[in-house]
Amino acid sequence: MAEDVATATAVAERGAADEERAKAKESRKDKKRKKKDDEEVEHELELMTPFGKIELEFEPTPKKQKRDEQRRRKREEEEAKARAKAEKKAAKRGIQPADLAAASRGGGGGKLLLVLALIGLAVAAVGIAIWLFGSKPETETVPDEYLAQPALEREPEGLAGRLRYRVRKAIRAGKKASSEAQLEQERRYEELTQQA
Numbered sequence: 053m054a055e056d057v058a059t060a061t062a063v064a065e066r067g068a069a070d071e072e073r074a075k076a077k078e079s080r081k082d083k084k085r086k087k088k089d090d091e092e093v094e095h096e097l098e099l100m101t102p103f104g105k106i107e108l109e110f111e112p113t114p115k116k117q118k119r120d121e122q123r124r125r126k127r128e129e130e131e132a133k134a135r136a137k138a139e140k141k142a143a144k145r146g147i148q149p150a151d152l153a154a155a156s157r158g159g160g161g162g163k164l165l166l167v168l169a170l171i172g173l174a175v176a177a178v179g180i181a182i183w184l185f186g187s188k189p190e191t192e193t194v195p196d197e198y199l200a201q202p203a204l205e206r207e208p209e210g211l212a213g214r215l216r217y218r219v220r221k222a223i224r225a226g227k228k229a230s231s232e233a234q235l236e237q238e239r240r241y242e243e244l245t246q247q248a
Contacts, residue, residue, distance in 0.1 A: 095110040111119075208217050 097108040097110070099106045099108070207214055
């Protein structure tokens with residue numbers, strides 16, 4: 053019987069120890085969750101639009117400011133480390149710190165050069181467009197023998213196709229006759245004005 057009591061006591065002590073461990077683990081997890089919740093307290097707003105879902109997140113100002121402050125400090129520390137590393141390298145090579153600072157500040161000329169290049173490209177594009185599309189060729193100065201002859205089209209089949217073909221052919225013939233008549237009138241006018 054003494055063995056049964058000792059076994060029962062050992063089992064009870066183990067169970068109590070297990071419970072304490074479980075409680076400790078849960079309390080650690082709760083603390084971690086609480087920290088996460090504190091860090092990620094945000095207000096989210098989801099809007100459905102015809103173009104899709106828009107999610108807006110708002111962070112409380114003090115926490116956002118703390119995060120920004122931490123990021124800024126981290127960035128400054130990284131810059132300081134990089135500066136110290138560059139100074140060590142410069143010391144090994146024998147470069148003066150003033151030269152190093154001047155080299156790191158320089159670079160404004162690259163932006164100016166980029167802007168000038170973009171302006172030059174825009175001016176060149178406008179010039180090419182004017183050159184290509186600005187002036188119409190004068191067809192009156194080109195002799196007819198050098199102009200390309202229109203390809204002969206066969207008359208299409210079907211009533212609508214034939215009508216369309218004939219109307220187009222009549223319009224072309226009318227335009228050609230009109231331009232020939234205008235040239236003839238201009239020639240006569242010049243002859244009359246030269247005689248008088």
